[in-house]
Amino acid sequence: DAGVIQSPRHEVTEMGQEVTLRCKPISGHNSLFWYRQTMMRGLELLIYFNNNVPIDDSGMPEDRFSAKMPNASFSTLKIQPSEPRDSAVYFCASSPGGAGARETQYFGPGTRLLVL
């Protein structure tokens, strides 16, 4: 069975450009999470969805960031306009959604974003 799929794996863009990161969760999973990893701040939760509904977006750094989950098999994280400080590895994770906080989250390979 395929794991969490993220695209692109690497993205290099210039400051001010729009960036869209994509995620396909594991089939049948009802919860989806976006995390950001940087050397300075470590791993941070940005936003998560249960049954396609955003539950907590308090980790989204600012209005330049937005996330959507139009259906159970697809989510996007968009940065517009991008800035050099957005450079990081962005991870998507999914979990089955039936056992709450006890659940294991399954991580994708990440998208490494560099904003010049």
Added chain:
Amino acid sequence: GDSVTQMEGPVTLSEEAFLTINCTYTATGYPSLFWYVQYPGEGLQLLLKATKADDKGSNKGFEATYRKETTSFHLEKGSVQVSDSAVYFCALSGKGTGGGADGLTFGKGTHLIIQP
């Protein structure tokens, strides 16, 4: 808010040495506790977890016991191998109520290097 503190590395050991990576947490309620491992260029993989006090999680020779009285979840392994070289993250999932998934709060990560 919730937080996780773990020893910062790098931690360098010789093969077959005993490993301990300390992890303590601050949380309200009864969180679930996790250890994730990240190999270079990859996403995070669950190593083990414990969902209530005094539970012991174990996998691949690694163990950790959920100690509510000391708010700790230290990772141990009796004899490490070169292949254990990776970054290890302690994490908690906050609500623990069983109702809906919850995002993870991570420690900063401990880089483990095992020398032959």
